[in-house]
Amino acid sequence: MRLHRLALTAFGPFGGRQEVDFDALGSAGLFLLHGATGAGKTSVLDAVCYALYNAVPGARQSPGTTLRSDHAAPAVRAEVCLELTVAGRRIEVTRQPPWERPKKRGTGTTTEKAQSWLREYDAESGTWKDLSRSHQEIGAEIEALLGMSREQFCQVVLLPQGDFARFLRADAEARGKLLGRLFDTRRFAAVESHLADRRRATEAQVRAGDDRLLAVAHRVQQAAADAAELPLPTAAPGEPGLAGALLEWAAVARAGARERLTVVRCSVAAAESAQAEAQAAFDAVRETHRLQRRYAEARERAVRLDGRAEQYTDWQQRMERARKAETVAPALSLRAATDAEHRAARQAEARACGALPERFDGASATGLTAAARKALEELGGLESARRAEQRLDELAAQRAEADRQERADEDALQEAAAWLDGWESDRRALQERIEHAQDAATRAEHLAGQLEPARERAAAARRRDQLHARADEARDHALAARERSGGAHEHWLNLKERRLAGIAAELAEGLTPGAPCSVCGATEHPAPARTVEGHVGRQAEEAALAAYRRAEEQRAAAERALGEVREELAARTAAAGSAPAPELAAAAEELARDHAEARDAALGLHAARETLARAEAEYERRLAQRQDAATRAASRGSLRDALAREQAALERELAEARGGAASVAVRAGQLERQAALLTEAADAVRAAEDAARRLKDADDRLADAAYRAGFATPRAAADAALDDDRHRELQHRIDAHVQEEAAVRALLAEADAAAAAELPPADPAAAHADADAADRRLRTAVAARTAAEHRCAELDRLSRQATAEAHGLAPLRAAYDRVARLAGLTAGTSAENERKMRLESYVLAARLEQVAAAATVRLQRMSSGRYTLVHSDDRSGRGRSGLGLHVVDAWTGSERDTATLSGGETFFASLALALGLADVVTDEAGGVRLDTLFIDEGFGSLDDQTLDEVLDVLDSLRERDRSVGIVSHVADLRRRVHAQLEVVKGRSGSAVRQRGV
Numbered sequence: 001m002r003l004h005r006l007a008l009t010a011f012g013p014f015g016g017r018q019e020v021d022f023d024a025l026g027s028a029g030l031f032l033l034h035g036a037t038g039a040g041k042t043s044v045l046d047a048v049c050y051a052l053y054n055a056v057p058g059a060r061q062s063p064g065t066t067l068r069s070d071h072a073a074p075a076v077r078a079e080v081c082l083e084l085t086v087a088g089r090r091i092e093v094t095r096q097p098p099w100e101r102p103k104k105r106g107t108g109t110t111t112e113k114a115q116s117w118l119r120e121y122d123a124e125s126g127t128w129k130d131l132s133r134s135h136q137e138i139g140a141e142i143e144a145l146l147g148m149s150r151e152q153f154c155q156v157v158l159l160p161q162g163d164f165a166r167f168l169r170a171d172a173e174a175r176g177k178l179l180g181r182l183f184d185t186r187r188f189a190a191v192e193s194h195l196a197d198r199r200r201a202t203e204a205q206v207r208a209g210d211d212r213l214l215a216v217a218h219r220v221q222q223a224a225a226d227a228a229e230l231p232l233p234t235a236a237p238g239e240p241g242l243a244g245a246l247l248e249w250a251a252v253a254r255a256g257a258r259e260r261l262t263v264v265r266c267s268v269a270a271a272e273s274a275q276a277e278a279q280a281a282f283d284a285v286r287e288t289h290r291l292q293r294r295y296a297e298a299r300e301r302a303v304r305l306d307g308r309a310e311q312y313t314d315w316q317q318r319m320e321r322a323r324k325a326e327t328v329a330p331a332l333s334l335r336a337a338t339d340a341e342h343r344a345a346r347q348a349e350a351r352a353c354g355a356l357p358e359r360f361d362g363a364s365a366t367g368l369t370a371a372a373r374k375a376l377e378e379l380g381g382l383e384s385a386r387r388a389e390q391r392l393d394e395l396a397a398q399r400a401e402a403d404r405q406e407r408a409d410e411d412a413l414q415e416a417a418a419w420l421d422g423w424e425s426d427r428r429a430l431q432e433r434i435e436h437a438q439d440a441a442t443r444a445e446h447l448a449g450q451l452e453p454a455r456e457r458a459a460a461a462r463r464r465d466q467l468h469a470r471a472d473e474a475r476d477h478a479l480a481a482r483e484r485s486g487g488a489h490e491h492w493l494n495l496k497e498r499r500l501a502g503i504a505a506e507l508a509e510g511l512t513p514g515a516p517c518s519v520c521g522a523t524e525h526p527a528p529a530r531t532v533e534g535h536v537g538r539q540a541e542e543a544a545l546a547a548y549r550r551a552e553e554q555r556a557a558a559e560r561a562l563g564e565v566r567e568e569l570a571a572r573t574a575a576a577g578s579a580p581a582p583e584l585a586a587a588a589e590e591l592a593r594d595h596a597e598a599r600d601a602a603l604g605l606h607a608a609r610e611t612l613a614r615a616e617a618e619y620e621r622r623l624a625q626r627q628d629a630a631t632r633a634a635s636r637g638s639l640r641d642a643l644a645r646e647q648a649a650l651e652r653e654l655a656e657a658r659g660g661a662a663s664v665a666v667r668a669g670q671l672e673r674q675a676a677l678l679t680e681a682a683d684a685v686r687a688a689e690d691a692a693r694r695l696k697d698a699d700d701r702l703a704d705a706a707y708r709a710g711f712a713t714p715r716a717a718a719d720a721a722l723d724d725d726r727h728r729e730l731q732h733r734i735d736a737h738v739q740e741e742a743a744v745r746a747l748l749a750e751a752d753a754a755a756a757a758e759l760p761p762a763d764p765a766a767a768h769a770d771a772d773a774a775d776r777r778l779r780t781a782v783a784a785r786t787a788a789e790h791r792c793a794e795l796d797r798l799s800r801q802a803t804a805e806a807h808g809l810a811p812l813r814a815a816y817d818r819v820a821r822l823a824g825l826t827a828g829t830s831a832e833n834e835r836k837m838r839l840e841s842y843v844l845a846a847r848l849e850q851v852a853a854a855a856t857v858r859l860q861r862m863s864s865g866r867y868t869l870v871h872s873d874d875r876s877g878r879g880r881s882g883l884g885l886h887v888v889d890a891w892t893g894s895e896r897d898t899a900t901l902s903g904g905e906t907f908f909a910s911l912a913l914a915l916g917l918a919d920v921v922t923d924e925a926g927g928v929r930l931d932t933l934f935i936d937e938g939f940g941s942l943d944d945q946t947l948d949e950v951l952d953v954l955d956s957l958r959e960r961d962r963s964v965g966i967v968s969h970v971a972d973l974r975r976r977v978h979a980q981l982e983v984v985k986g987r988s989g990s991a992v993r994q995r996g997v
Contacts, residue, residue, distance in 0.1 A: 001146060002026070002931035002963075003048065004090075007081040011050075012043035015071025015989025020044065020981060024994060026932065026963025028979040033934075033967045035983030040990040041967050044983065045934055051082035051093045052142050053150040054116065054135055067097045071989030074102055077112070085931075086145045090121040092128065093138065113579060113587060133453060136574030185847075188840045195823040202816040209809045216802045220253070223794045254795045261788040268785050271778040278774035285767040291756035298747035305741055312737050315730055322727065324709050325720035331698075331705040332718055338691075338698040345684070345691035352684035355677050365685040372678035392650045399643050409629035416622040423619055430615060433608040440601030447595040454588040461581035464572035471569055474562040481551070481558040488548040495544045498804065499536040845871065845883055847920065852885065855916030859909055866890050867909065869898075911935065934965045 003022040008014045025031040035041050046056040050067065068078040081094045094117040100109040118131040118138045132138050143149065353360070360368065576584060702714050711717040722730070747753065824830030826839040837845070849871040856869045872884030886895050887909065901909055914935075965981075966973060974980065978996040 001084060001086040003082070003084045005081075005083040006044070006047060006051070007079075008044075008047050009080075010069045010072030010076045010078040011047055011067060011080055012069060013038070013040035013071070013985060013990040014043070014992075015069050015073075016076075016991075018990075018992045020992055021994060022932065022963070025965070025979050025981055028963075028996070030964050030966070030977055031979035031981060032973055032977040033965050033981045033983070034969065034974065035990075036985055037969070039983040039985040041983050043990075044981070044992070045967070047080045048082060049150065049154060050097075051080045051095050052146070052153065054095060054114075054139060055150060057150075057154040066099075068099050069989055077101070089145070090123075091131075091145075092119045092121070093117070093142065094119075113583075114577075134574050135577045136570075140574065185840050185843050188843050192823075192826045192839050195819065195826050198819045199816070199823040202812065202819050206809070206812050206816050209805060209812055212805050216798055216805060220795065220798045220802070223253075223791060223798060251799075254792060254799070257788065257792045257795060261785070261792055264781065264785045264788050268778070268781040271774075271781040275771075275774040275778040278771040282764070282767040282771040285762050286764045288756055288759060289762035289764045291753045292759070292762060294747065295750075295753040295757040298744055298753070301740065301744045302748065305737070305744060308737065312734070315734050315737075319730055319734070321720040322722040322730075325711075325717050325722075327709045328702075328705045328711065328714070328717040329721060331702040332714070332721075335698040335702045335714075338695045342688075342691040342695045345688040349681075349684040349688040352677070352681040356681055360678075360681070365682045365689075368678050368682035368685070372675045372682065376675045388650050392647060395643050395647045395650070399640065399647075402640060402643075405632065409632055412625055413629050416626045419622055420619070423615075426615060427612070430608060430612040434605065434612065437602055437605035437608055440598045441605055444595060444598035444602045447591060447598055451588070451591050451595050454584070454591050457576050457579075458581065458584040458588040460572045461576035461579065461584045464569060464576050465581050467565060467569040467572060471562070471565045474558070474565045478555070478558040478562045481555040485548070485551040485555040488544070488551040492541070492544040492548045495536045495541050497808075499538070499541050841883060848883055848885065850920050851913065851917050853916075854919045855909075855912040858915050859912035862912060863905070863909075867905070869909070869913065870895065932963050932965070934967060 003026075005022065006020040007017065008019075009017045033041050033044065050056050056067070072078065077096055077099055079094065079096045081092065083090070083092045085091075096115040098114045099112055101112050102108075103110050114135070115133070116135050116138050117133055118141065119128045120131055121127075122129050132141070146153065356368075360371065363371075706712075706714040706717045709717060711720070821830065821832075825832055828836040828838045828841070852869040852871045859867050859869055866889060868888040868890070870886050870888055872886050885898055887898050887901060888895050898906075898909065966977065980995045982993045982995060984991050984993060
């Protein structure tokens with residue numbers, strides 16, 4: 001990793017923009033970063049860490065602190081831009097922390113969210129290519145390229161002041177915490193925890209096995225309590241003696257239970273026979289009772305039918321009269337229709353004649369028709385007067401139109417004059433609108449580029465929040481599937497073990513006399529094993545194996561689903577960042593509102609331009625309109641005189657044609673209405689006369705039809721008729737009576753019912769009571785048999801269970817001993833672990849040994865071969881062992897604690913340790929080359945000779961084009977190191993200056 005350029009804006013103590021050219025500083029290999037106390041030397045290193053990891057080192061990242069400079073102008077935003085090369089790729093990282101900026105409208109401030117950019121330089125095209133703007137994606141990419149977390153980077157690249165001096169003097173516990181963070185030994189701690197959990201689990205299984213064996217013994221005693229009075233065998237839980245005594249005692253109890261079962265089965269057979277006889281007797285009595293009741297009900301129905309015979313005769317007679325009346329129905333319908341037409345014609349005649357003058361009362365249809373014809377002849381003579389009246393109206397309209405045009409021309413002239421007076425001010429306002437819309441269009445285009453990324457982040461945040469709940473559900477589902485898989489696996493192993501225990505009987509089933517045994521080869525089989533009850537066969541084992549495989553597939557599917565949810569959650573989190581979804585949505589909505597406002601304002605650009613064009617066209621039209629109005633006013637006087645002369649002549653002609661009416665049209669309307677009323681009255685009189693003749697004919701036809709049907713009068717025929725509902729109801733009653741009569745005759749003719757009626761009355765209640773008593777006796781006997789069978793089966797099952805529990809305890813105890821030994825060994829509590837070292841401590845001790853070896857190479861050079869760092873496995877007090885660190889003094893040949901070193905010795909020893917640790921961590925991170933290192937403070941405690949030796953060691957780090965930056969106040973270093981980066985503080989903020997490059 002090599003740094004090229006760092007740009008700071010409003011960051012830390014730097015109020016303005018500052019740039020650091022690391023290429024120029026690193027060309028000398030060794031450069032000095034110095035400045036007054038509080039000027040901001042460490043802030044330069046903080047900016048490097050912030051650009052890479054979006055956070056500053058250590059306590060400077062505490063909550064409530066702000067990275068923006070207090071010296072910066074209110075409208076300037078803090079920003080850090082770092083350009084570097086890592087893993088062969090040249091990239092640029094830009095970070096902007098959140099800040100409170102002044103509102104663009106009104107007073108107060110608004111919060112701007114943090115932003116990040118990642119770009120990569122494309123050597124082929126010579127341009128920068130955008131990679132991402134997501135905090136999470138950029139952080140993951142940087143950490144993947146460097147292969148180090150922020151803590152490792154701060155320890156390896158930014159060697160901080162005082163940290164390694166404390167590491168050098170720290171005890172084993174504190175030293176182990178730092179090494180654990182740098183080398184990530186959590187997997188070894190997980191192994192320790194896993195073995196401890198396995199030890200507790202196997203111990204619980206052994207205890208549970210002892211408890212189950214004792215519980216089986218008590219259940220056997222409870223199951224055999226009614227079968228045998230035998231004492232429960234006593235022995236220590238888990239011992240073989242308990243199982244043997246229990247099996248022998250259970251065999252005696254099973255024999256007594258089987259004897260009792262035989263007695264109870266005989267009782268059940270006798271009770272079944274008695275119950276069958278009682279049930280047959282009850283069925284016979286119940287059938288006799290049913291036939292007697294059926295015959296009695298038929299007799300009662302016959303009596304009711306006899307009582308309704310007279311009513312049935314009346315129904316038949318009524319139906320006969322209705323059938324005769326149906327022949328008169330057409331004449332009745334014709335007479336009713338004709339009567340309705342006659343009444344309607346008389347009413348129409350009365351209305352038409354009532355609208356005529358009194359002189360036409362009693363007039364015939366012929367006289368009314370003649371009067372109508374006379375009125376129409378008079379109406380035809382008014383046609384020429386109508387045309388004259390219409391022309392008079394046209395002349396009045398033309399004169400009114402001339403007056404209106406005169407007024408319109410006067411109004412147009414005034415309006416045009418007023419409009420032309422305000423033309424210049426309107427034109428300037430329209431031009432200002434166009435300029436404002438152009439500015440809004442530029443702003444809308446700028447906001448459009450920010451809107452879509454903001455919406456995508458808000459959508460990703462909403463999806464991220466949804467996926468959190470789905471991830472919890474998927475994790476619970478995966479855990480449940482894992483538990484089911486474990487249960488199915490344990491069940492399969494149990495069945496497999498039980499099958500293997502009885503495999504001899506399974507093999508014996510295939511033996512035939514004279515054929516060799518597949519196991520021993522013998523042809524004689526004197527005592528082949530027999531299959532016992534509860535034996536597990538191949539099918540049961542294979543079914544359990546198949547169930548386990550299905551459960552395992554479900555577990556794998558659940559874990560895949562969990563991985564997919566977590567993968568999507570990580571992607572959404574990377575896209576949305578850690579900001580809450582409502583906050584991102586609110587920011588996107590605010591950006592959308594600003595964009596909408598700018599876009600709406602920009603939309604008026606085209607309209608404003610069109611409005612200006614229309615206004616210019618309107619200006620030309622107004623000028624032409626004023627000229628046309630003046631021309632029309634000159635020719636309007638002669639037209640008025642001609643219209644006045646023609647109007648006077650027409651008025652004289654119309655006065656003669658109107659007579660006493662107000663107008664010719666009124667007179668013509670009166671004649672038209674009179675002719676229409678006379679014509680309508682004549683038609684109504686003729687229609688009334690025709691309706692009267694048709695009514696007389698209908699009366700004659702109705703009287704003739706009633707006489708032929710046998711009715712004295714038409715009224716009698718109308719009364720005998722039935723509507724459809726009454727006809728259906730009466731026919732239904734007749735049919736129901738006939739059907740009931742047939743059913744009763746059929747019931748009385750049944751031989752079984754008549755024979756049963758001759759017998760004494762049956763008593764089904766007594767027979768039912770006898771059958772119930774026999775059934776109760778049978779149920780009692782069956783319950784006794786079921787209890788005896790259950791007792792025998794339970795004793796057999798418990799005996800098998802006790803045998804299986806006794807056999808299963810041995811492998812559990814062996815597994816517990818093996819796991820407990822491993823757990824004690826990794827936890828450092830067993831006697832076999834002489835140094836009492838935990839597994840994690842053992843791994844950290846190996847890492848510390850590597851660090852000490854790498855540090856010794858540089859420490860010997862700094863101390864002229866005097867000091868050597870060695871790793872120690874000794875245990876200090878009650879703390880960890882294996883994490884001791886001593887220094888060997890070649891002058892005295894003694895090995896002593898690092899806490900006895902002087903201040904200067906402590907500095908170069910801790911510096912050597914830091915450089916050694918950097919080398920080991922770099923190798924651990926995948927061998928990422930570190931071409932830029934920073935060493936912060938500590939040189940003031942060295943004498944001149946030691947300082948020269950330390951600088952020689954640091955100068956050796958420049959090998960293979962590596963650059964080392966020294967952060968120090970020591971004035972002597974300014975003379976020794978030519979390439980310098982000075983931080984100068986002032987009232988308006990700090991600034992950086994590069995010298996010697």
